Amino acid sequence: MQEPIQNRKIIHVDMDAFYASVEQMDNPELRGKPVAVGGGENRGVVSAASYEARKFGVRSAISGYLAKKNCPDLIFVRPRFERYREISAKIHKIFYDYTDLVEPLSLDEAYLDVTVNKKGNPSATLIAQEIRKRIFDEVGLTASAGISMNKFVAKVASDFNKPNGQKTVNPDEIIDFLEVLPIRKFYGVGKVTTDKMYHLGIFTGKDLKEKSLEFLVKHFGKSGAFYYNVVRGIHNSAVKSERIAKSVGAEHTFDENLTSEVFMMERLESIAATLERRLKKHKIAGKTVTLKIKYSDFTVQTRSKTLIYFIADKSLILDTAKELLYQEKMKDSVRLLGLSLGNLNTEVKKTIVVQLKFDF
Template sequence: METDWRQRKIIHIDMDAFYASVEQMDFPELKGKPIAVGGSEVRGVVSAASYEARKYGVRSAMSGVQAKRLCPDLIFVPPRFDRYTEISKRIRAIFKAYTDLVEPLSLDEAYLDVTVNKKGNPSATLIAQEIRQRIFDEIGLTASAGISNTKFVAKVASDYNKPNGQKTVPPDEVEAFLEVLDIKKFYGIGKVTAEKMYHHGIFTGADLKARSREYLEEHFGKSGGFYYNIVRGIHYSEVKPNRVSKSVAAEHTFEENLTSELFMEERLAHIAETLERRLKKYSISGKTVTLKIKYSDFTTQTRSKTLPYYISDKGLLLETAKELLYQERLKESVRLLGISLSNLNTEVKKTVVVQLKFAF
């Protein structure tokens, strides 16, 4: 609602090194040590790294080989997604004690609209403090938070005092906050776009703000209008509690690289079975099947096909994935295969909320 969006009170809660912190909580012998969840020193990719490991430059999506090279004392821990999901549900229950307007982004982060909240507390800052304290007292983990009147600024602010901190940016301070920020810290501006902006002399929010909408759209396409708005604190997006994923996927990294399509077909059958279980659990089907292939040189390729009907059956998923596998020759040996389904049959129901004006 254009007339009310400036008065919203939005909190972005982001758990600190969630997967790694859960492992250190459950296994005290790992506390204070550099750990990587997922991967190994010879294979695989790191899913998450503890703050002790991050000091050495270890990051998620990094190969285990590179992570071990950066941090020789790194301890690899197998992921336990059932455990992470269990804790995520407990955290979400805490959120729901304050507002039903909760939009999860992943297991470890979510937006909360607390403009009107169940506690009748007019201060989003105090609510964020209380939520973070409850997560620590009831679960044993730390979280960081960003508070502002838009999802974009709240998301950016949650990184400001990490770990175990929070940052409030009131509406009248948003533009000043963004002007001094390095452009690479803007949520949604990745490494490639940041480099492109540097090339255009855009290093801070102030530099971005100095460019006209026409200039940004000319050099950054449709995203140019988005950048023009966000640096001025304009972001209309509401917290959507019924937000659904645009795709559902399953993938697997192999112990040894595969060179034979026959072996790949066998692995794809297991991946299709896993994907079917996830789809059936939430009664989801879709029309677009995408095959993800990661080669031994770490390059990634995707191939997609859109069907004229919705599917969720593992047989049809596998049949389509095999067709995509043979669509063209493979470039290298393969270290990972994945299947995702998009163009889903899910519908997002919009929630209309009356926003009231309170002090931050």
């Protein structure tokens, strides 16, 4: 088994309630109030929530109806993605002042490998403090950070002292840190997996560590090996300065539920056209077409087909989508449809990381 890489210094920077914080920054009247970015009507979905709103159970991905029910004073704001991208660009510019090994995960979070950095600073902890201060001084927003020797622990640590805080987990502290960590706080362990682990008697990192590799693979498949390694501090994935897209997609939530495949095909034609534009903009093609269906009860179903050749043309995507749509009967009315293309022709690039040993 591969030993953990002891000499990397990874920082995970995560903006605090990014979309909602931008809205509160730009509109002083919203400061200190519960704010949700997204649709407030019955069919709307919350994209982000301020910390004032989170106290009432308002969080991303829940319906606007439920959010308003949980927090009657909730203020809904329409998302302004151009503004978020503008702010994100300023934040990422700060990152690149310290290292070129920046791996963005989204507009509001990124990994930084500062093992060797442009400031010549041997302390990743001090670099994280400096970056967070610069973001606040130059952009006006707060950020949290996690610092450790690998991406997994850094990601978990960044959530530890949120908002506007940071936590460093030194190499000799990782095992103790993970053993007492509730399993629901492990990055990559979602609600469904958490419930499954609870039924198996796994509540903390220590419980997870006591399970054998064979046991975890039996119950969690490939993810079982991942869980077995990370709880032992083993996660050797390098920070990749260029993230290679694994799929490109487009989807749409409808004002009224669709009950007929004929109507769904009309909507899929528009979605396929959007997907085609995105593929051609980035000069990408793929082999695997996936149809996403969200029903009125919010359950999600996906159907996929892999072709023997790369495609990017709307008509070819639509032909496969039609086949997937009629593959089996709809179980209920549909509120959302999506199409994505995976198994892309993007060339995988390897990042060479120079590793030196310093104190954290």
